[in-house]
Amino acid sequence: MIYEHLEEPLLYDGSQIEPVWALSELGIKGSSIITWIGPMDVRDIVDYEDLDLEIKAGEALHFIVEHFDEQPSSLRLAYHRQRILVMLLKEELSREGFDTRRDGDDLYIGSSKLTVSIATASISSMKIHLGVNLHREGTPDDVETVGLLDEKPELGMDGVVRIAENVAMAYIHELDSIEEDICKTRVF
Template sequence: MIYEHLEDPILYDGSQIEPAWALSELGIKGSSIITWIGPMDVKNIVDYEDVDLEIKSENVLHFIVEHFDEQPASLRLSYHRQRVLVMLLMEELRGHGFEIRREGDDLYVGSSKLTVSIATASVSSMKIHLGVNIHEKGTPDDVDTVGLLDERPEIGMEGVVQIAENVAMAYIHEIDSIEEDICKTRIF
């Protein structure tokens, strides 16, 4: 998998969950995990339960993951991988002193929601978006939210970028490790 952190902010509007976004917008071919920091205002909502909700924030750490390793792509596998990504983020944040809990694909600090996430699949690929609030500013008024730097301002923006890299590299390692286990397992 290719990992790249984008320095320039991009508005996450949901279009980035479309197949081959990294190729068409960034020239990155193949399975990838792309991170960046930027605003979020989702217009292209994939989750039927969220269609009438506001999904927005002024500053978010974004992860976009795309896998091309199974055709047709599997929505079930995409959701499994999403949970792996979320659990790796939870593990990383606990290492920074966050008292964090997971409910499905969402992370919380106390009763305050820290993340948003979606997994989907097309004929050609599986996609995941994971967004982590950096501050609660600009999030919907009807949702109790929290941001990374609201809880731990000492981390700073450089620390947020380091968290992104650590999680991305841990995810790539997990995927590679699974592939290695598949290759060495005798099947009956």
């Protein structure tokens, strides 16, 4: 699995959840996890429960994951992997001193929402987006939100990038470990 952090800010508008985005926009071929920091204003909402909601942030850390290892792709597996990614983020934030709680695929600090996430599948691949608010500013007025840098400004952008890399590498390691377990297990 390929990992790349984009240095330039990029608006997450939902188009990045489309199949083969990393190939068509970045030239990255194969399963990948791409991270960047940028605003969020989702126009093409995938989750039917969120169709009437605003999903936006002034500045967020974004993860886009794409897997091509199951044909046909599996929405169920995409959601399982999404939960793994969120739990790895929770672990990493704990190491950084954040006290978060998980409810499904969302992380909270107290009663304030820290993340947004979606998983989806196409004929060719499974996709995950995980967005982590960096600030409250720019998030919807009707949702109590929190940002990493609101809570710990001393973390700075270097710390946010470190979190992105650590989570991405932990995710890749977790999936590699699962593959190794599959290869060494006798089945009946």
